Amino acid sequence: MIANALKAIFDDRFSEHPSVLEQHCENLSWIKRQPPHMVVFVESKEEVMQVVALCNTHDFPLIPFGAGTSLEGQVNAPLGGVCLDLSRMNKILKVYTEDMQVVVQPGVTRQQLNQMLHDTGLFFPVDPGADATLGGMAATRASGTNAVRYGTMKENVMAMEIVLPSGKLIKVGTRAKKSSAGYDLTKLFIGSEGTLGIITELTLKLYGIPESTVSGVCSFETINDACNAVILGNQLGIDFARIELLDVTSIHACNIYSKLNLIEKPTLFLEFHGSKVHTSHEIERFHEVVMMNQGGAFSWANKEEERASLWRARHDAWWAIHSLFPGKKGVSTDVCVPISTLAECIKACQREIELRQLSAAIIGHVGDGNFHVLVLLDPEKEAEVSQVKDFIDHLNRLAIQWDGTCTGEHGVGQGKMDYLSLEHGLALEEMCRIKCAIDPKNRMNPGKLFPVSQLNKNYV
Amino acid sequence: MIANALKAIFDDRFSEHPSVLEQHCENLSWIKRQPPHMVVFVESKEEVMQVVALCNTHDFPLIPFGAGTSLEGQVNAPLGGVCLDLSRMNKILKVYTEDMQVVVQPGVTRQQLNQMLHDTGLFFPVDPGADATLGGMAATRASGTNAVRYGTMKENVMAMEIVLPSGKLIKVGTRAKKSSAGYDLTKLFIGSEGTLGIITELTLKLYGIPESTVSGVCSFETINDACNAVILGNQLGIDFARIELLDVTSIHACNIYSKLNLIEKPTLFLEFHGSKVHTSHEIERFHEVVMMNQGGAFSWANKEEERASLWRARHDAWWAIHSLFPGKKGVSTDVCVPISTLAECIKACQREIELRQLSAAIIGHVGDGNFHVLVLLDPEKEAEVSQVKDFIDHLNRLAIQWDGTCTGEHGVGQGKMDYLSLEHGLALEEMCRIKCAIDPKNRMNPGKLFPVSQLNKNYV
Numbered sequence A, B: 001m002i003a004n005a006l007k008a009i010f011d012d013r014f015s016e017h018p019s020v021l022e023q024h025c026e027n028l029s030w031i032k033r034q035p036p037h038m039v040v041f042v043e044s045k046e047e048v049m050q051v052v053a054l055c056n057t058h059d060f061p062l063i064p065f066g067a068g069t070s071l072e073g074q075v076n077a078p079l080g081g082v083c084l085d086l087s088r089m090n091k092i093l094k095v096y097t098e099d100m101q102v103v104v105q106p107g108v109t110r111q112q113l114n115q116m117l118h119d120t121g122l123f124f125p126v127d128p129g130a131d132a133t134l135g136g137m138a139a140t141r142a143s144g145t146n147a148v149r150y151g152t153m154k155e156n157v158m159a160m161e162i163v164l165p166s167g168k169l170i171k172v173g174t175r176a177k178k179s180s181a182g183y184d185l186t187k188l189f190i191g192s193e194g195t196l197g198i199i200t201e202l203t204l205k206l207y208g209i210p211e212s213t214v215s216g217v218c219s220f221e222t223i224n225d226a227c228n229a230v231i232l233g234n235q236l237g238i239d240f241a242r243i244e245l246l247d248v249t250s251i252h253a254c255n256i257y258s259k260l261n262l263i264e265k266p267t268l269f270l271e272f273h274g275s276k277v278h279t280s281h282e283i284e285r286f287h288e289v290v291m292m293n294q295g296g297a298f299s300w301a302n303k304e305e306e307r308a309s310l311w312r313a314r315h316d317a318w319w320a321i322h323s324l325f326p327g328k329k330g331v332s333t334d335v336c337v338p339i340s341t342l343a344e345c346i347k348a349c350q351r352e353i354e355l356r357q358l359s360a361a362i363i364g365h366v367g368d369g370n371f372h373v374l375v376l377l378d379p380e381k382e383a384e385v386s387q388v389k390d391f392i393d394h395l396n397r398l399a400i401q402w403d404g405t406c407t408g409e410h411g412v413g414q415g416k417m418d419y420l421s422l423e424h425g426l427a428l429e430e431m432c433r434i435k436c437a438i439d440p441k442n443r444m445n446p447g448k449l450f451p452v453s454q455l456n457k458n459y460v
Helices: A002-013 A018-023 A045-057 A110-120 A134-140 A185-189 A223-235 A248-257 A276-292 A304-315 A317-324 A339-355 A382-401 A417-424 A427-438 A452-456 B002-013 B018-023 B045-057 B110-120 B134-140 B185-189 B223-235 B248-257 B276-292 B304-315 B317-324 B339-355 B382-401 B417-424 B427-438 B452-456
Strands: A038-041 A062-065 A082-085 A092-096 A101-104 A157-163 A169-173 A198-205 A212-220 A240-246 A267-274 A295-301 A329-332 A359-365 A370-377 B038-041 B062-065 B082-085 B092-096 B101-104 B157-163 B169-173 B198-205 B212-220 B240-246 B267-274 B295-301 B329-332 B359-365 B370-377
Touching (some): A018 A038, A045 A062, A045 A082, A045 A157, A045 A198, A062 A134, A062 A198, A101 A110, A110 A134, A169 A185, A169 B417, A169 B427, A185 B185, A185 B427, A212 A276, A212 A304, A223 A240, A223 A267, A223 A276, A248 A304, A248 A317, A267 A276, A267 A304, A276 B276, A304 A317, A317 A359, A339 A370, A339 A382, A382 A417, A417 B169, A427 B169, A427 B185, A427 B427, B002 B038, B002 B045, B018 B038, B045 B062, B045 B082, B045 B157, B110 B134, B134 B198, B157 B185, B169 B185, B212 B223, B212 B276, B212 B304, B223 B240, B223 B267, B223 B276, B223 B295, B240 B248, B248 B304, B248 B317, B267 B276, B295 B304, B317 B370, B339 B370, B339 B382, B370 B382, B382 B417, B417 B427
Parallel strands (some): A038 A082, B062 B082
Antiparallel strands (some): A092 A101, A101 A198, A157 A169, A157 A198, A240 A359, A329 A370, B092 B101, B101 B198, B157 B198, B212 B267, B212 B295, B240 B267, B240 B359, B329 B370
């Protein structure tokens, strides 16, 4: 029995306790919880290799787990299996200040990393809101509010160490800023959601903490005007560090929850990073863009505490919107489209919300064309659930139709599995082929990205 | 016979003429020419699919060909086969100005694209020097002088259409700025050097032509000082658009060939892009960095013609260095290391050049830690060839030892095949596994990236 073998090795770092199992599956969305059979808290890559070897011997599924903040059922165990909790592998191994790089274990969270880095004058920019682990963020190809300037995990992971389904430990990528030496395995493993192997180490890019950071808010008459300001700003090469769109409902919620006095219209939350000269100049340039698009007055926050309160309000928007609809549960959607189609797509989405009389708010990382609809519902009411499901289905199809994607940053997990075929067409078969080549027994996080049945076809 | 079948379809766009075959193999390096059996000039993706299908039926190798400017034997035909000349697929299909994207056929060259784009105020930044085709640049994961600001082909290809070895046409990627929807096949095909399929369409990122472009040169007492200036500049977040290092020999060659009066010391060629305020401020900031690292006086070029002549000199450096050693043939190496080790690596490289009494010059894209040594030799003199081979071997190993890569931008082809195992270790097996999963018969550009014998192992 694999449980006995694991217990013998890991002792009190092994658990089959129902409450522990419950903590180690989907918790943040409406996707049904599917707990694993057991949880192992590993502390080294050697231990990861041991667990993978045992799962091989016993032909048992393995599900990697970081902070459990994913939103599409990535940590569920639909076939049961061993949950590999990597949160104790949380050492920051080395900082290369001259190269502006850091080597971390996968269980380090982004806030832990930035706290440790503070005195070096460097920081890691990718910020998905939740204090996720860096291993989990790489696995999901996460991003967040400042991807518009710094990119997503895809652009910020230079190298990784990975334990393969076979039990072998490999290194992918190097510390050089670029390479043309063969297939880009680093990028293949980023976003693979634990289906190809377990990340046991990451080398990340860092950035200098900017001399000047200025945040601000600006309201617009319509979503269209706000989106047009973003498009023009991009075309002029304005150097946004963050540019977030909040709809009227979101602003209303923020005003109540975070005690702000924002004008209740579609609003952009902005941030600029750089030298003082640079940020002032970019603000000036954006000001012209705003005027050309019927934007209202700006309100700028230069001081650290003002900025912090503004972005806290933005990050708390999720809870603020929840508190508008007490007793309801929130479901966060995630699509991304070319910026030129963003306003149209949001408008179509608003029509669908009205049509179905849903309780919902829209928040977008509009610099990237990525937006979320937070839909509130009572999960016990079947008719409500079915309306919301129908809405999300419609939104995913809309995004794909408009040359976009069914997920900009939350990943596929179980929730978006059904849309990969529509988005990728025949290319999905090649993904399955790669999955089968690297994990022929489908032991690594089975039932994510691809339905189990899809991998039973003959891809070899 | 495949030749008959192809001739019947392509008529005068099919050739077995020796002079045509000679043009369709390695031409720019010392790697032995290996011409294909025949060349087909395709004009559409449907024709590409036809040729792939025929190669399947006749079990015949297929080698894609763009402008033939690769440097590591990528277009050679070691097993013979059909050379697929894509240069006539040179249509620019659609410009999305609001999204700053363009859709092109693979045979479009970067200069052709930028000429066409000029009136839109947009440009495509990746510039490997040669007027390569965009399909070839994607296949090799090319970059060049301004990757430090705009990234390489990896960061600038959003989506592609590919004909797979099976003959199927797939689309990878979308026009959305980010996606977490499954494995990143786009990045897998970028840099795959024609070994996984034929690129028949690319969607590329564009950028606004900057309001202000300022170029300049600055000499330093030592390579070390120049590299330290680059490191400090990076740490301060100075927004370099280009930062190139030329050693004394290169500067001497440029002075003679391009009739310049540069001080004959290690020199940085720089460029800044952005608003006028931004470029002036970045220059000011870099000035301080230069003074802290014993740099000499700057010489700035604001005017278009001055800038053009400076960068023409930089791009002509290859020919300038050749002309210093009449009758000799140049071989261009290509390694990339973390910036912190760059000065050490270049110094070690200079010692090896001295030790072997080679005729050589060093030019580096130092913002990325990428540098080339142009070694001049008489390919007829065996002792000389063996010395140069030994030097290049040493340099590749050095770069890998220092957490770098044996190729920053030229790719693997045939020339770097022997170093992939040292660089990637066990991860190389996973590359072979992917190659075998997608191209099980090894018909696509065989003998590149991996020796044919390596793929005969049982990866399935």
